[in-house]
Amino acid sequence: MEKVSDYFGCMVFDDRVMKATLSAKVYQSLKRTMDEGVRLDPGVADAVAAAMKDWAVAHGATHYTHWFQPLTGVTAEKHDSFISPSPDGGVIMEFSGKELIKGEPDASSFPSGGLRATFEARGYTAWDPTSYAFIKGKTLCIPTAFCSYGGEALDKKTPLLRSMEALNKQALRILRLFGNDSVKCVRTSVGPEQEYFLITKEMYDQRPDLRFTGRTLFGARSPKGQEMDDHYFGVIKPRVAAYMEELNHELWKLGILAKTEHNEVAPAQHELAPIYTTTNIATDHNQLTMEIMQKVAAKHGLVCLLHEKPFAGVNGSGKHNNWSISTDSGVNLLSPGETPYENAQFLLFLCAVIKAVDDYQDLLRISVATAGNDHRLGANEAPPAVVSIFLGDELNAVLEALETGAPYSGTEKTQMKLGVSVLPRFNRDTTDRNRTSPFAFTGNKFEFRMLGSSNSIACANIMLNSAVAESLKIYADRLEKAEDFETALHDMICKTIKDHKHIIFNGNGYDDTWIKEATENRGLLNYRTTPDCMPHLLDKKNVDMLTSHKVFSETELKSRCDIMLENYCKAVLIEANTMIDMARTQIAPAIEEYTLKLAQTAAAKKALDVSLGCGYESGLVKKLSGLTDRIAVKVTELEDAVTALHTAEDIIEESYAIRDTLLPKMGELRLACDEAETMTAKDYWPFPTYGDLLFGVR
């Protein structure tokens, strides 16, 4: 057996390879670019490119690609081979610094929200030296950012890097105020827990809804669902275990720290969590993980479903974004410290997050908004669409004591005073494991739980980093001018608690009374759907904040709002068309066939003996005929709703029509079809049922 430590990261041009293949001078220079964001020397790029190419070719690569993350949500790549003709008729393998640094994919078909039309038809990709290059198949993949020639970002990576830079800048200002002059940079780290479903390829192929939309659009409940909770952390079936083993192997080769895996709550649902790493790398790794999950599944005769809600009535899949802020020297700024001074600093960063989440609830909601996630949020298995923060009783008590000046009645009765008191340690064991909060403090990090399983984690982290950068900026502006630092700090923390405590909620987020309390008494936002929230991306306060930190330009925001709404509309429209097709060409004919069979049975019985009762058959024939009629009506209504979309004036209006008309019509059609499924003999039903799908992997 191969040892993991022998092959871990063998397909990555990582620090070990760089040290071994680059001259000391080139290595140092590249390191400075990676660690401190210093601009890359062009001479260095040539040397790095040559070393990268030699290493890649030695590992079997023939091509290279600039690997980027356009606004489609998946990654994109265009392969070029290394070959270059040599005068003797042969070829040599070449790769220059120029080719490493910049690529020009013909990218006119990627969504740009009109950006390229007004600037330049083509975009370019630019190397992100902070994320390692790697080999996939026979291709050297170079992580890149994707921009228009006007400099507008056309991807998710560019604003993510900008948001990390914004947070770095503001956090350094704060650290300097605390007398910390040695820290060079501050970064956020993320560990995303990825949920997914595995079903058999054979069944998947028989369901057009899964193939075209990633989720089932029809399907009566299976007699058994997740009610026994017997799947959660249950024994992993051999076929799934074999899948996980190969998946780990592939991920480890790519230097992805896949760590934890277990069965999730719903049958056929599983989770994979890597060890956390710097946010932009975690983002690249998560995109790769999703891609490799699907590839490995195919090898095992399985399909990996990453949709947020593949099955109605059982839990959907999310992606928990575990997020923390730390310094280049490895100090986690969201971890309570050993000394009162460190704790004051911790409380300041904690408050910055609380303020950020409250001030930009809408941006956090927007960052996870997709047609798929709309089915999951608030569906009694996932956090509601209302953003709130869970701190746990202990930390909550600390904040309350600070705000009121009352003695803190924790382990010791002491007066809480910043810079004087030692905070109790909040480790994992003391923070309650509240699972229902959209945004939970878990000892030394926050867990943002609203992300959908198929979302790129880039969007959520862009908003999180930017919003926290804004809080820190406001704090730094004030503290830099303060005459007495400690008093100013104390007052500011107390003010934050007072102003923003309405966002803190330590109870059960799945409870309906919470939604009432949150919206009616606390005035928190409740954007249930993508069309509800997305237009608020362009609210003045959001545009002002994001542009002031140079994370987005106003044009970029407008284009992104358009693209996200377009993606939403397209996704639902494909679902509606798939439903119409399935209902008309598969479901209705199947019911008709079974109805005929019943009618024939009744007739045969009668012919045998007129006194024979046919109550069962005729009753069922009546019910099923009624249902086929209803299905026919509902299909027509749905079709009309699709046609009516053409009259929408703009994308916002179209998204409203989808939310208010199309989705309800889809629900009505499904209801009729699912009812018919429960009355139709299984042999006649045209595709695998929920029971087959959810319990089919053995």
Ligand code: ADP
């Ligand atoms: P749970 O399921 O209890 O929430 P897991 O162990 O499944 O916890 O996942 C926790 C995730 O949080 C892992 O990806 C882990 O690497 C990550 N994590 C742990 N510490 C930090 C940290 N300081 N910053 C960011 N992520 C972290």
Ligand code: MG
């Ligand atoms: Mg978790």
